[in-house]
Amino acid sequence: MKLYSYFRSSAVYRVRIALNLKALPYETVPVHLLKDGGEQLSEAYREINPQALVPALVDESNAGTEALTQSLAIIEYLEEVYPQPALLPGDAACRAYIRSLALAIACDIHPLNNLRVLRHLKREFGVSDDQKDDWYRHWCQTGLEQVEKIVSRNARTGRFCVGDEPTLADCFLVPQMFNARRMNCDLAKLPTLSRIYDECLRLAAFQAAAPDRQPDAE
Secondary structure, eight states, rough: EEEEOOOOOOHHHHHHHHHHHHHHOOOEEOOOOSSGGGGGGGGHHHHOOOTTSEEEOOOOTTTTTTOOOOOHHHHHHHHHHSSSOOSSSSSSHHHHHHHHHHHHHHHHTGEEEEHHHHHHHHHHHHHOOOHHHHHHHHHHHHHHHHHHHHHOOOTBSSSSSBBBBBOOOOOOOOHHHHHHTTTTTTTTTOOOHHHHHHHHHHHHHHHSSSSGGGOOOO
16 A cells, blocks of 8 residues: 655544554655645646645555545545454444544544645735644634543543544544644643543554654654
């Protein structure tokens, strides 16, 4: 497999975790989102992913499969083709709950803090770096506090977001918590998510997926 990646991208981080949990070997193909105006904007990369976003995954063992895009779609593909260990366990209601946690992060938190959104705020509205960081922290903290309320009250919560084995939800939680800590968000209201984050980081699959462990890390 080839994973088109930027070491600090939280969307790629999710996929790295899933690949590691499933013990699937892959080759990292760096796509620097800042160098030369953004390598993701090159014509060569747009042939792989017309959205000019990372990640993209090419599973060369599955003949005829085009490059896969969007982290949730990629991980669900991995779940279907390489089902063990399961990242979407349980019955239909449990799997829907796991997806809801992942989507709360992927759709409600991450897009507001995406690099291209932050760049637009600076370029088109003239916000300062401090204002940009305040924007980031506001939406990150607001979203994670909402997820905290859900997870802290749900009977499915165990060592991880759901039960005592990592699931899709943890693949999405860890990169967002990493970003929250990196941006000095106030995590005082996130005791459950902070505990789960720490539990995840005890596992080799999560450790190996960390941004500073990637070949293109700066």
